[in-house]
Amino acid sequence: MEPGNRRIVGGERRGRRRPRLGxxxxxxxxxxxxxxxxxxxxxxxxxxxxxxxxxxxxxxxxxxxxxxxxxxxxxxxxxxxxxxxxxxxxxxxxxxxxxxxxxxxxxxxxxxxxxxxxxxxxxxxxxxxxxxHLAGAEAAVLSDLSRRAVAEGNSIPAFLDKVREHFQVVGAGLWVKRETGPGGAVVWELAESSGKPQPGDVSASDVVEQLDRDRILTLTGRDLTDDERRLLTAFGAHLLAMVQREELTASQRENLRLAEGNTMRTSILRAVSHDLRTPLAGIKLASSSLRDKTITFSAEEQEELLATVESGADRLDRLVSNLLDMSRITADSVAPLIRPVYWADAVGEALRGTDSARLRVLLPDNMPPVDADPGMLERVIANLVENALKYAPGSDVVISGTVGGAGSARIGDVPASELTVVDRGAGIPADEVLAMFRPFQRADDTTPGTGIGLGLAVAKGFTEAMGGVLLAEPTPGGGLTMVVRLPLSTGVAPSSGTKGQRGHSSDR
Structure with missing residues (x-):
């Protein structure tokens, strides 16, 4: 149903009349x-x-x-x-x-x-x-309106509040034309409103301002004078620009999401074609050799082949787990189960199965607990340690911590505690630190088959999901220091609405 023409103040109008003195x-x-x-x-x-x-x-x-x-x-x-x-x-x-x-x-x-x-x-x-005088007042109002819109990035509901307050009406609404039904019937739907609930029909409003073919601004509560109608037209043009800007922003956001999705799919295909095939080839070769009845292996050779199968399976498990975790982070579906966790417990679980003589754990005995999801924190530490061992093959990797609380470790105004993973490798240039945390990013000198570049991206996503911060700092003398900062635990139980996602982060 089209709005009644007798109230429309947009579109064709009579010649502008000079104002009466009142x-x-x-x-x-x-x-x-x-x-x-x-x-x-x-x-x-x-x-x-x-x-x-x-x-x-x-x-x-x-x-x-x-x-x-x-x-x-x-x-x-x-x-x-x-x-x-x-x-x-x-x-x-x-x-x-x-x-x-x-x-x-x-x-x-x-x-x-x-x-x-x-x-x-x-x-x-x-x-x-x-x-x-009226023109000057209108220009001042519109100038102030434009300045605030640019400075504050006002939303459409906030703008409708300004319209309602300026014209001293009880309600303002933005209507959008929709086509429904097989016959293409046109109806006007209320998209945004301010103040008193709007009538169910556009024609029941006191003032109707046609913004364009598909949008209408309505006011309820009183009629407007000719001068107010002219000012309402300017408000309507500004509102239309805001609507179009929001639509453009949404379109850009959607295009960015699609581009990221394409990048993700391309990277996954590359990972499947290279990084996943390498451990699969080792598993296939070792298992086929063990099943070959024409070949006799010694006990040491059989143990080596079985170790190859187990190592390849572990690598596949890490790769697939990182892919699944990254997809959850990208979809914003990570919901940690926050509770008090001690750093020593999380580090012990994270390093279980890691056999490296280059690892040194130097944690103070009095480190207080932090608020974290145990499974996610274990995955964060494991990924950081794996990354340090991979990119600093000739140096020790030191895991240390600070007590926090009395120091400078804070997240906003909240006291925090830090865990650091320090290596003495080649380090990374300062201008590449941000890119390092993006999915599917690997160092240039990494040999094929050593990973798909998701470890740090998953670690950062999990840390931020738990309310923490993951930082990368240069190690004095060369190398890279990864800093995990989490808020100190207050001992308060999490809200009942918080649900954990531990199945994907605690099976390491």
């Missing part, structure tokens, strides 16, 4: 037009004079004052009344409305015409002055 000025002006000429004549009678021009100039001054107050028509009335009074009291024969001398008749006519002409000029000047 009833508050016109009514007193009419009263003054009737009372001021007799008052001026009374004052003239008190002053001794014998010139008709003096009476006319004094009354002309009063007519100008009436015109300044109420405009043309009160001034015309004042001119007629003043002409009659001058004729009666100052033109011979005095005390009569009849005029004997033709020159006096001409003088009275010229007096009335001059009074009307002056009233026209004064009326036009007053209206132009009021119009300029």
């Amino acid at each position: 009833r508050r000025r016109e009514i007193p002006a009419f009263i003054l037009a009737l009372g001021l000429p007799p008052l001026l004549q009374f004052l003239l009678d008190l002053l001794p004079h014998d010139q008709l021009s003096t009476d006319m100039l004094v009354h002309l001054t009063g007519i100008v004052g009436v015109a300044l107050l109420g405009g043309l028509w009160p001034a015309v009335l004042a001119a007629v009344v003043a002409g009659l009074i001058v004729n009666y009291f100052s033109v011979h024969p005095v005390g009569s409305l009849s005029v004997i001398d033709p020159e006096n008749i001409l003088a009275l006519l010229i007096f009335v015409l001059v009074a009307v002409a002056v009233s026209l000029v004064v009326d036009r000047s007053a209206k132009l002055s009021k119009e300029a």
Whole structure:
């Protein structure tokens, strides 16, 4: 259903009318037009004079004052009344409305015409002055509106609140045209509103501003004056620009999401074709050799082949787990089960099965617990340690921690505790630190088959999901230091609405 045309103030409009001075000025002006000429004549009678021009100039001054107050028509009335009074009291024969001398008749006519002409000029000047004032006020409102929209990035509901408050109406709404049904029936749906609930039909609103073919701005509570309608048109243009900007932003966000999805799929295909095939090939070769009845292996050779199968399976498990975790992080579906966790417990579980003589754990005995999901924290530590061992093959990897609380380790205003994983490898340039945490990013010198570049991305995603921070800092003397910062535990139980996702992060 299309909105009723009788209320639409957008689209085609009549020519712009000049503003009236208002009833508050016109009514007193009419009263003054009737009372001021007799008052001026009374004052003239008190002053001794014998010139008709003096009476006319004094009354002309009063007519100008009436015109300044109420405009043309009160001034015309004042001119007629003043002409009659001058004729009666100052033109011979005095005390009569009849005029004997033709020159006096001409003088009275010229007096009335001059009074009307002056009233026209004064009326036009007053209206132009009021119009300029209104235009200045409108420009100030629109300038302030634009400045706030740019500075604050106002949303559409907040903008509708401003519209409702400015025009002092009870409700404002933005309607969008939809096509429903097989026949393509057109209906108007309320997209956003402010104030009192909007009527169910657009035509039931008091004011309808057509923004474009598919959008309408409505006001309820009162009708608007011509000046307010003109200002509402400017508000509507600004609202339409905001709507289009939000649509463009949403489109850009969707395009970015699709591009990231394409990158993810391409990277997964690359991982499947290279990194996943390498451990599969080792498993296939070792298992086929063990099943071959024509070959006899010694106990040591059988143990080596079985170790190859187990190592390949572990690598596949890590790769697939990282892929699944990264997909959950990308979909924003990670919900940690927060509870007090001790660093020593998390490190012990994370390093279980890691056989490396280059690992050194230097944790203080008095480290307090932090708020974290145990499974996620174990995965974070395991990925950081694996990354350090991989990229610093010739150095020790040191896991240490700080007590926190009294130091500088904080997350916002919350005291925190830190765990550091320090290596003495080649390190990474400062301008590549951000790229290091992106999915499928690997160092240039990494040999094929050593991973698909998801370890640090998953570690960062899990850390932030737990309310923590993962930082990369250069190690003094060379290398890289990864810092896991988590808030100190307060011992308060998590809210009942928090659900854990431990199945994907604790099976390591």
